[in-house]
Amino acid sequence: MKYFSKASYSNSETYREKNHRRIAYDAACEGIVLLENDGTLPIKVGNIALYGPGGLHTIKGGTGSGEVNERNSVTILQGLENAKFTVTNQAWLSDYKEEYAIKLAAHNAKVAKMARTLSISKIMNAMAEQFLPPYGREITKEDVKETDIAIYVVSRQAGEGGDLRVDKGENSLSSTEVAQLKRLNELYKKTILVINTGFPMDLSLLDDVKGLNAIIYFSQLGMEGGNALADILSGKVSPSGRLSSTWAKKYEDTPFSQEYSYLNDNLDDEYYKEGIYVGYRYFDSFGVKPRYEFGYGLSYTTTEITVTGAKANKTQMQVDAKVTNTGKHCSKEVVQLYASCPQGKLNREYQSLAAFGKTKELQPGESETLTLSFDMKDLAGFSENDASFILEKGEYILRVGHSSRKTRPIAVISLAEDSIVSKHQNICPVKEKFEEISPPQVNYKDNLIDAIYLKIKAADIETITYTYKIPSVYHDEKVDAIMKKFTIKDMVDVVVGAGMFSSKNKVNVPVQWAIQPRNFTKKDL
Incomplete structure (x- = not known):
């Protein structure tokens, strides 16, 4: 029996890989979010110092199903060097590399020992054992050479089967990291913090750190992340990423934050008491000020958003927004459209994102008009x-802006009666x-004097009725013939697969469905 695959047996990079690498680079550039900047960024290509775990060992993505095997992944150090930056603190990086290797070897040995069992649950627990990289040795005056700019990269890994532990402080900066940042502020004129995580960090410990000049949310940006960050730092690309989640001032500001999972000693049941008030829907509705709001992100330029029109075609809404680059650096802008629903018998959030759009790269003084569209039916709340x-009768307020906390009202849509x-x-x-x-008492205090007033009719909202029933068993001559060859165990294997822990009696080809017991081939399947 021969097994066929479309995978290339050549070690050379294919055209498809090169194309994917370019796409990965573009996505990484557009995903980096500039959180703070006092004017230090962008910086000229030249000498620079690099510290922190994520500089040498940049985390490209999550664990479990979020893991991807690529040819290679560009670290932040490699990206800086590719962009012709000269990293001057090579002695510190060399010492860190050695320390990292020793600690990783000890971790792998520990996990291997934990995995020596026939228990699947224990094997899964071993896989979920997170490796916490060392912070590196003390930063000294001898490490400071030929530059007054330092980059510090904080990194955390998490993913499927391996949540971060709040009780261990893994979702926030450690005291060691804070001390190292303070030390950098003493030794260098400029300090840039880069956050290499896949989640919003609790940055409350930074409130006592003075002198940070810029903060970048690098996230986990795949195989081209290092190259993308270098081009953001140098100004070759202006940051245009926006936050897709709210960053609380501190972890405890999140509702029911102390009742999650092991924090309430109940690993069997999870009660979602927050209801619809998740993320910005909570912070905006309850008036809790975040550190960085949903949709937030800075740029190297400034832009002006002017709404040039709004209209309704039955339930289809359209808003035209003209974006003008009013600064001195080329960049893209993200225009966000939010909607506030009437506060009737249903509990509704203060606002929700209805639509958004991103401009092309605008030169200084250049403008582009974006058309943002959405269906009013998408604003319906569940009874x-x-x-x-249901869409409840009343006035629906539309707001346009740069983020969820930086908007202005532009239109009011009236609905005369409740509609299903x-x-x-x-x-x-x-x-x-x-x-x-x-639910909070939500009151809208918008100045609507310049708003565009629109109306929609309840008659234009068609009610769709969904029915639910057990589907009938599908029959097909070819399928039935295959099923007759299957035992009950075979059927289980089709659904479950041979399993990720089974090293024998399976076919290995680069597609997940093919991880099936080898005896299937004996049945001409």
């Missing part, structure tokens, strides 16, 4: 009592009652 999505968008059935009732967060 548990009626098992229906879709009818459903409560087929998954709550089995155990629990108390959800009490």
Whole structure:
């Protein structure tokens, strides 16, 4: 039996790989978010110092199903060197590389010992054992050479089966990292903090750190992340990424933050008491000021957003926004459109993102008009009592801006009567009652004097009714013939696969579905 695959057996980089690498670079450039900048960035290509775990060992992505095997991944150090920066603190980096290798070897030995078992759960626990890299030795005056600019990279790894532990401080800066940042502020004129994580960090310990000149949320940007960051730092590319989650001032500002998972000693049940008030819907509705709001992100330029029109075509809404680059650096801009619903019988958040758009790269003084569109039916709220999505009568306020906390009202849409968008059935009732967060009293205080007023008719909102029933078993002559060859165990293997821990009796080809027991080939399957 021969096994066929489209995978290349050549070690040379294919055209497809090169194309994907370019796409990965573009995505990384557009995903980097500039959080703070006192004018230090961009910097000229030249000498620079690099510290922190993520400089040499940059985390490109999460664990588990988020893991991808690429040909190679560009670290932040490699990206800086590719862009012709000269990293001057080579002695510190060399010492760190050695320390990292020793600690990683000890970690791998520990995990290997934990995995020597027939228990799948224990093997999974071993895989979830996170490697916490060392912070590196003390930073001394001898490390400071030929530059007055230092970059410090904080990194954390997490993913499927390996959540960070709040009780270990893994979601925030450590005391060692804070001390190293303070030391850099003493030794260098400029300090840039780069955050290499896949989640919002608790940065409250930075409140006592004076002298940080810029903070960049690098996230985990795949195989071209290092090259992208270097071009952001040098100004070859202006940052245009925006936050897709709210960063609280401190972890405790998040609702029910101390009741998650092991924090309440209950690993069996999870109660989602926050209801609809998740992320910015909580912070905006309850008036809790975040550190960085949803949609936030700085640039090397300034832009002006002017709404040139808004119209309604039945339930289809359209807003035209003219974006002008009013600064001195070319850049892209993200225009965000938010909608506030009437506060009727349904509990509704203060606002929700209805649409957004991104401009091309605008030269200084250049403008582009974006058209933002959405369907009013997408704003419907769910009524548990009626098992229906409903648009309640009243006024819907539209706001346009640069982030969820930096908007202005531009239009008001009126609906004269309640309208049912879709009818459903409560087929998954709550089995155990629990108390959800009490909804806040939401009041809109917008100045609507310049707003565009629009109306939609309830008659234009068609109600869709969904029915739920057990589907009939599919029959097909070819499928039935295959199924007759299967035992019950074979059927289980088709669903489960041979398993990621089985090293024998399976076919290995570069597609997940093919990890099936080898005896299937004996049945001409």
